[in-house]
Amino acid sequence: MTIKSPKAALVPAAPHKGKTKLHSGIARSIGERILAGEFSPGSILPNEAEWCQIYSASRTAVREAIKLLTAKGFITSRAKIGSRVEPRARWNLLDREVLEWHRSASDRIAFLATTQEARRLIEPGIAALAASKRSQAHIERLVAAVEGMRTAKLGKPLVMADLEFHEALLAAAGNELLAPFGAVIASALFQLFDYTTPRNPRFPAALKMHEDIVRAIIAGDPGEARKRMQRLLEDTDQIIHKTSGGKH
Amino acid sequence: MTIKSPKAALVPAAPHKGKTKLHSGIARSIGERILAGEFSPGSILPNEAEWCQIYSASRTAVREAIKLLTAKGFITSRAKIGSRVEPRARWNLLDREVLEWHRSASDRIAFLATTQEARRLIEPGIAALAASKRSQAHIERLVAAVEGMRTAKLGKPLVMADLEFHEALLAAAGNELLAPFGAVIASALFQLFDYTTPRNPRFPAALKMHEDIVRAIIAGDPGEARKRMQRLLEDTDQIIHKTSGGKH
DNA sequence: GGACTTTTAATTGTCATACAATTCTTGACA
DNA sequence: TGTCAAGAATTGTATGACAATTAAAAGTCC
Structure with a gap:
């Protein structure tokens, strides 16, 4: 059963201040959306091509963002399947960036x-x-x-x-x-x-x-x-x- | 003072069993070498082109490996400078993969x-x-x-x-x-x-x-x-x- | 000579395209 | 009905090009 996320909001989250690299800005946006519960553990994220459209970025930048989120334990990727959100217990919440995102996305x-x-x-x-x-x-x-x-x-x-x-x-x-x-x-x-x-x-x-x-x-x-x-x-x-x- | 690492061993660490993705294999190898002290905090790593030669891989794969290590807090990259090893206090040692590398590289x-x-x-x-x-x-x-x-x-x-x-x-x-x-x-x-x-x-x-x-x-x-x-x-x-x- | 500015060059960041590898899905076949 | 093969969708890797950044070098002015 592939829980395809419905209408994966075709609008990127509000851009952040500061001049961060494109891929880390994308990673932050996706990370915050995951933290906020927009994509639940177990669900499949939009594929790379869709992210490219959503953020108007090249596949290179999107892939680096996804790699970043993978390294922080948020998602895993498999060919033909796409990227799936990992259970919360796997998320590296102690990571500096993640704490920052978390603070932005929480009460x-x-x-x-x-x-x-x-x-x-x-x-x-x-x-x-x-x-x-x-x-x-x-x-x-x-x-x-x-x-x-x-x-x-x-x-x-x-x-x-x-x-x-x-x-x-x-x-x-x-x-x-x-x-x-x-x-x-x-x-x-x-x-x-x-x-x-x-x-x-x-x-x-x-x-x-x-x-x-x-x-x-x-x-x-x-x-x-x-x-x-x-x-x-x-x-x-x-x-x-x-x-x-x-x-x- | 740019502490260029001397003769950055032109030999990749022993390949690991199992069929891991190329970039994560490279990340693991570099990560273990950092954990083992081959590259000290503050020092500059070989640049992307050199890693490509060392691991006989494309720049794409090497960059994804470096992004992975960056996400885990091991290094930061800046244009014209290269990638610098972060202080140990920044490393995400609680990360599952990192613990695995750590165990391999330690007593x-x-x-x-x-x-x-x-x-x-x-x-x-x-x-x-x-x-x-x-x-x-x-x-x-x-x-x-x-x-x-x-x-x-x-x-x-x-x-x-x-x-x-x-x-x-x-x-x-x-x-x-x-x-x-x-x-x-x-x-x-x-x-x-x-x-x-x-x-x-x-x-x-x-x-x-x-x-x-x-x-x-x-x-x-x-x-x-x-x-x-x-x-x-x-x-x-x-x-x-x-x-x-x-x-x- | 010294402080400031401009130019240069090295390195990472992004883009575009192509193809390989993986694996789910579908259909043929026994 | 079950098994195997072909197809298709998606990520993984390779290659080449150019943009952006910035340390270092080269000028320039006083």
């Missing part, structure tokens, strides 16, 4: 809640791992990151410093399979930025919590590091809940 | 240790989440999965049933950002298979531990579910340590 509040839930699940363990390994170079990077947060201007510089802290922590955990979560953390911090600007009255408290985590890691106390990270994340979530409803 | 014992560490970090939290959400459909899938394990023949069928259990658990956690970890679990179970075959005397105990997890989830007890999962993973790791040295 912002719900998506932020999902990312924060993932962080609560993983980052305390990350902190504990970092405390148990405690390599010198990584600790120095963490200390520098906290110092960077202290001296950063409010606004985007602070967000970047915060991100550097969490990425340093991820590196300190010393398990490269966890690295892809950096993209989730980055996504979460950028989203949280919308809630904490233009001013962040909680800043001194937040800074201290970051310091506490580093202290626990230096002390080599995994349990304490885990607990401190849990506290930080809970505090962050409170900001969301208080500000919620104030979506811009 | 097996070390790689298994890394995957198990990641599992210990994440799966207890997964179990806890599943217990806190506890949706009917997911519980039924879990129960069926345990039943599948009970009735499966030893060997590969049991591995598949085990995998289904952990995938069901992942689904029950109800956070799609965690889905990519299914690939890590799958990779770990297939590797563990090498240690537990041809017979698994621990099987009855392992089955009970899986049941205990489901029971805790049905009871809606996140703490208990987490603890039971921790126990299961610890037990698994003991198998490794006892059998270690017995790599086939």
Whole structure:
């Protein structure tokens, strides 16, 4: 049974700003449409020739877009069949680009809640791992990151410093399979930025919590590091809940 | 400073079994060489024309391979520059294909240790989440999965049933950002298979531990579910340590 | 001589066309 | 009815050409 997608909207999604390569723009458009549910897992996408018409592009560009989506686990292609959407469990949702598409194609509040839930699940363990390994170079990077947060201007510089802290922590955990979560953390911090600007009255408290985590890691106390990270994340979530409803 | 890779080995890596598409074979070969450290982050890869010679393939196939690697976060391409290897933190190591390459290109014992560490970090939290959400459909899938394990023949069928259990658990956690970890679990179970075959005397105990997890989830007890999962993973790791040295 | 601008050249990005390989569908045939 | 062969639709690969990008080199002016 070939579930042919009905009337595969002959109109490309709204073009995006910036000068991206043609094929990645096409990939993004198709990816967002899949994420939005326009094409369900198991269904067959339009074939290459149709995509060429839809996006007024050459087969080369369309094929590269499809290859990109294939590499991210969204679809598989077979001769004579076409491209079929893979089950959601196969999608590489931790991919940076995919997270970006996802954020564009989802309800912002719900998506932020999902990312924060993932962080609560993983980052305390990350902190504990970092405390148990405690390599010198990584600790120095963490200390520098906290110092960077202290001296950063409010606004985007602070967000970047915060991100550097969490990425340093991820590196300190010393398990490269966890690295892809950096993209989730980055996504979460950028989203949280919308809630904490233009001013962040909680800043001194937040800074201290970051310091506490580093202290626990230096002390080599995994349990304490885990607990401190849990506290930080809970505090962050409170900001969301208080500000919620104030979506811009 | 353009770090041109020296004498980029004009010989393709050993071809792999099975009839894969040409471009994905090339992607795999280049990907493994990057994972193996032959091309370091920051360095410039050979250009498309050179790859064409190296693999005796057309530019079309080579470009699709490069697009694939780009989509997985390994490289970026810019005109006049070429393709540069991205920092390791950008690599999508949770991707199914990449895990496969990784396993081929790494020390097996070390790689298994890394995957198990990641599992210990994440799966207890997964179990806890599943217990806190506890949706009917997911519980039924879990129960069926345990039943599948009970009735499966030893060997590969049991591995598949085990995998289904952990995938069901992942689904029950109800956070799609965690889905990519299914690939890590799958990779770990297939590797563990090498240690537990041809017979698994621990099987009855392992089955009970899986049941205990489901029971805790049905009871809606996140703490208990987490603890039971921790126990299961610890037990698994003991198998490794006892059998270690017995790599086939 | 030094800072700025223009030209050049190397590389990837896109297009167009043709053919090969795969595999579903259909029809012939026993 | 079941099996096998021919056909057709779709993706995979090859080839050649040109456009776009941009680092590097060559001029140019002060």
